[in-house]
Amino acid sequence: MIPASATIRVQLRVRGVVQGVGFRPYVYKLARHHSLAGFVLNSPRGVFIEIEGDPATVEAFVAALPAEAPPLVRIAEVVRSEIPAVGDSGFSIHESDAAGSAFALVPPDICVCEDCLAESRDPSNRRHDYPFTNCTNCGPRYSIILDVPYDRPMTTMAEFAMCDDCLHEYNDPENRRFHAQPNACPVCGPRLILHDPAESGPDTAEAPQQTARAIIERVADLLRLGKIVAWKGLGGYQLACDARQPAAVEELRRRKRRSEKPFAIMVADADVAASLCFVSEQERSVLMSRERPIVLLRRRPAPNLGAPLADAVSPGNPATGVMLPCTPMHDLLFRIIRERWATDAALVMTSGNISEEPIVIDNSEAEEHLAGIADAFAHHNRRIHTRVDDSVVRVVSGETMLLRRARGYAPQPVWLGRGEAEVLACGAQQKNTLCLTRAGFALPSQHLGDLENFETLRFFEETLERMSRLFHVKPTVVAHDLHPGYLSTQFAQKMDGLRRIAVQHHHAHIASCMAEHQLEGRVIGVAWDGTGFGTDGTIWGGEFLAADYLSFDRFARLRPVLLAGGDSGVREPWRVARSYLLDTFGAIPDGPRWTQMASPERLRVIDTMLQRRVSTIPTSSAGRLFDAIASLIGLRHTVSFEGQAGMMLEAAADAPPDPSAGSCDFALIGASPVEIDLRPMIRQIVGDVESNQPQTQIAVRFHNTLVAVIAAVCRRMRSELQLNRVCLSGGCFQNALLLAGCLETLRNEGFEVFSQLEVPANDGGISLGQAAIACEQLRQEN
Ligand SMILES: [Zn+2]
Numbered sequence: 119m120i121p122a123s124a125t126i127r128v129q130l131r132v133r134g135v136v137q138g139v140g141f142r143p144y145v146y147k148l149a150r151h152h153s154l155a156g157f158v159l160n161s162p163r164g165v166f167i168e169i170e171g172d173p174a175t176v177e178a179f180v181a182a183l184p185a186e187a188p189p190l191v192r193i194a195e196v197v198r199s200e201i202p203a204v205g206d207s208g209f210s211i212h213e214s215d216a217a218g219s220a221f222a223l224v225p226p227d228i229c230v231c232e233d234c235l236a237e238s239r240d241p242s243n244r245r246h247d248y249p250f251t252n253c254t255n256c257g258p259r260y261s262i263i264l265d266v267p268y269d270r271p272m273t274t275m276a277e278f279a280m281c282d283d284c285l286h287e288y289n290d291p292e293n294r295r296f297h298a299q300p301n302a303c304p305v306c307g308p309r310l311i312l313h314d315p316a317e318s319g320p321d322t323a324e325a326p327q328q329t330a331r332a333i334i335e336r337v338a339d340l341l342r343l344g345k346i347v348a349w350k351g352l353g354g355y356q357l358a359c360d361a362r363q364p365a366a367v368e369e370l371r372r373r374k375r376r377s378e379k380p381f382a383i384m385v386a387d388a389d390v391a392a393s394l395c396f397v398s399e400q401e402r403s404v405l406m407s408r409e410r411p412i413v414l415l416r417r418r419p420a421p422n423l424g425a426p427l428a429d430a431v432s433p434g435n436p437a438t439g440v441m442l443p444c445t446p447m448h449d450l451l452f453r454i455i456r457e458r459w460a461t462d463a464a465l466v467m468t469s470g471n472i473s474e475e476p477i478v479i480d481n482s483e484a485e486e487h488l489a490g491i492a493d494a495f496a497h498h499n500r501r502i503h504t505r506v507d508d509s510v511v512r513v514v515s516g517e518t519m520l521l522r523r524a525r526g527y528a529p530q531p532v533w534l535g536r537g538e539a540e541v542l543a544c545g546a547q548q549k550n551t552l553c554l555t556r557a558g559f560a561l562p563s564q565h566l567g568d569l570e571n572f573e574t575l576r577f578f579e580e581t582l583e584r585m586s587r588l589f590h591v592k593p594t595v596v597a598h599d600l601h602p603g604y605l606s607t608q609f610a611q612k613m614d615g616l617r618r619i620a621v622q623h624h625h626a627h628i629a630s631c632m633a634e635h636q637l638e639g640r641v642i643g644v645a646w647d648g649t650g651f652g653t654d655g656t657i658w659g660g661e662f663l664a665a666d667y668l669s670f671d672r673f674a675r676l677r678p679v680l681l682a683g684g685d686s687g688v689r690e691p692w693r694v695a696r697s698y699l700l701d702t703f704g705a706i707p708d709g710p711r712w713t714q715m716a717s718p719e720r721l722r723v724i725d726t727m728l729q730r731r732v733s734t735i736p737t738s739s740a741g742r743l744f745d746a747i748a749s750l751i752g753l754r755h756t757v758s759f760e761g762q763a764g765m766m767l768e769a770a771a772d773a774p775p776d777p778s779a780g781s782c783d784f785a786l787i788g789a790s791p792v793e794i795d796l797r798p799m800i801r802q803i804v805g806d807v808e809s810n811q812p813q814t815q816i817a818v819r820f821h822n823t824l825v826a827v828i829a830a831v832c833r834r835m836r837s838e839l840q841l842n843r844v845c846l847s848g849g850c851f852q853n854a855l856l857l858a859g860c861l862e863t864l865r866n867e868g869f870e871v872f873s874q875l876e877v878p879a880n881d882g883g884i885s886l887g888q889a890a891i892a893c894e895q896l897r898q899e900n
Pocket residue numbers: 230231232233234235251252253254255256257
């Protein structure tokens with residue numbers, strides 16, 4: 119026992135997101151508050167704190183350290199050691215120790231904080247109406263940081279020299295802007311630049327300098343007139359128009375070449391959101407969270423305030439993605455709209471890109487790529503270094519689930535703790551992300567997009583290059599999908615001198631879920647998605663795996679059906695509907711509704727391919743099963759984007775999970791793998807369709823059947839394999855009915871159930887799983 123009066127000294131090494139987030143001034147103030155001596159120091163291996171004082175006070179400091187940390191701080195690990203007291207007096211912030219190879223976790227871009235917002239709204243403040251107001255607790259980070267250590271010269275703010283007032287704030291440990299690297303004001307900081315071809319002609323982009331307010335007033339007027347404005351947000355350009363003017367929204371769809379995929383909207387605050395959509399308490403807090411994502415909300419049949427949203431905002435979809443202003447610039451726009459136009463404005467706010475290309479980030483790129491889309495441009499002269507699109511989330515069963523992980527979340531690390539290996543994981547094809555590992559952390563990139571065009575591949579390469587530099591990672595191993603046709607696989611195969619580890623797609627889904635929940639040992643993995651290359655060369659997607667990081671057994675799968683024309687059939691759900699009909703009945707049933715699915719010629723071609731097994735590939739995909747049912751019940755025979763049929767089927771069910779609606783029959787046949795035979799369900803659904811049962815009822819029973827199937831297989835795996843933890847992953851679990859139904863049913867039966875929260879359940883989460891698998895394999899070898 120140390121006598122209470124003795125002085126002790128403790129060293130703490132803190133790892134996590136602790137640099138550039140106001141952590142050192144926080145430690146300084148906390149130590150002074152407790153009258154402890156010592157210092158705090160940034161180093162490549164984390165933040166080092168040494169504190170000296172009486173034991174009780176030291177303990178109080180250690181306990182308060184994580185508990186009272188500033189909002190952007192994320193502590194992953196604190197390593198404590200007792201060291202001899204040295205008799206320090208006072209506490210100080212030491213200069214960064216730049217020795218050794220630098221590695222620091224970089225915080226994401228964070229929405230404007232309340233303090234900065236209040237300043238930018240206050241007419242007497244020197245930052246009144248200033249669109250780039252920020253402080254240590256808020257503002258751009260990941261999108262503007264070029265390298266670490268995170269200091270102003272290493273950001274795109276380097277070109278702006280701070281004025282005396284800003285510099286004073288920056289150097290004062292008691293100030294909210296102490297070491298706030300993007301600190302700026304109207305005197306010294308970035309400014310807006312309006313380019314309105316209608317007014318100034320294309321050659322006068324360098325028009326006389328206007329105030330931010332004057333420029334945003336012009337933007338508001340253009341939006342009111344039904345025009346489309348491209349403006350530079352936090353992580354890239356956004357395209358805005360009035361969401362209540364059908365002509366404006368339809369014109370944006372036409373110019374953007376986007377037929378049906380929903381547009382997100384932005385409104386001034388959570389109350390306006392609640393006038394348009396049903397907003398639960400949790401959804402409200404996610405809307406207002408500092409990540410400020412797009413939140414998928416169910417629209418009210420008629421808004422409580424103002425005119426309805428144009429149908430073209432989210433055609434045929436009962437949900438709309440809604441977000442709130444995330445920068446002082448967005449806030450200023452809504453304040454001006456309030457003054458001049460409407461209190462309840464709703465603006466379409468969609469990514470500034472053409473079709474599926476990456477979001478545009480620089481001024482000349484915007485003028486070039488968005489020329490055919492935007493009527494005017496609001497640029498600014500703070501460079502965006504890293505493209506980061508808006509994030510998309512959905513609240514299901516009380517959990518916030520990420521559908522697209524980008525601004526506000528990336529590059530937040532996931533603590534793997536599986537050795538120090540430096541790995542690059544290339545992800546899959548759809549909704550691609552990549553993932554790097556360093557010092558026990560996995561660093562999943564922001565959403566990159568579908569790796570189907572040159573532009574997205576370039577974005578992939580650009581992100582790899584920038585993240586490798588930023589995190590000082592030199593991968594020695596590259597993990598990739600088994601699919602030989604994925605550009606991500608081909609990219610991995612071209613990386614000379616790196617060891618390659620190929621990872622089966624659904625194994626990666628399950629490992630991704632395990633990694634974010636830090637699960638060890640073997641689990642029941644339910645991996646349901648649209649497409650993944652199997653170890654047998656067929657397309658998997660309705661899989662039950664007994665898995666750990668190193669290996670998996672395919673315990674069960676959906677009974678395979680043939681996919682005519684392979685992956686190209688994905689846009690035509692009727693093709694897989696024909697396949698299910700043929701598999702169930704041996705022939706297509708009689709009746710007009712089965713001959714109306716496509717033109718007679720197309721039907722004949724596809725039926726013949728299926729019957730003769732020519733140009734077909736077997737698939738156990740659950741995503742294709744959703745497609746088939748959507749077509750069979752007449753909801754949708756063709757789609758314009760992947761997953762649309764499943765989305766519409768969920769919408770058709772139009773209800774929370776309801777087990778009392780009953781479910782259809784199915785059979786579990788054989789072993790290794792067990793075959794899940796859904797032909798009894800198809801027979802029942804065809805019967806329901808022929809007897810004109812409502813679509814809603816069929817859709818509800820279909821979802822219930824899937825939940826029953828998953829529960830039945832999990833029970834069998836529990837009894838045969840003595841496993842009780844279930845990981846749910848794969849794109850199908852973005853479906854709230856399926857996810858909520860499985861969570862509830864399995865938990866009621868005593869299973870421990872895990873779903874994906876930190877990375878998406880869709881293929882955006884694959885790279886994390888690949889990284890975890892590769893790291894574990896390397897650890898086992900050492
Ligand atoms: Zn702030």
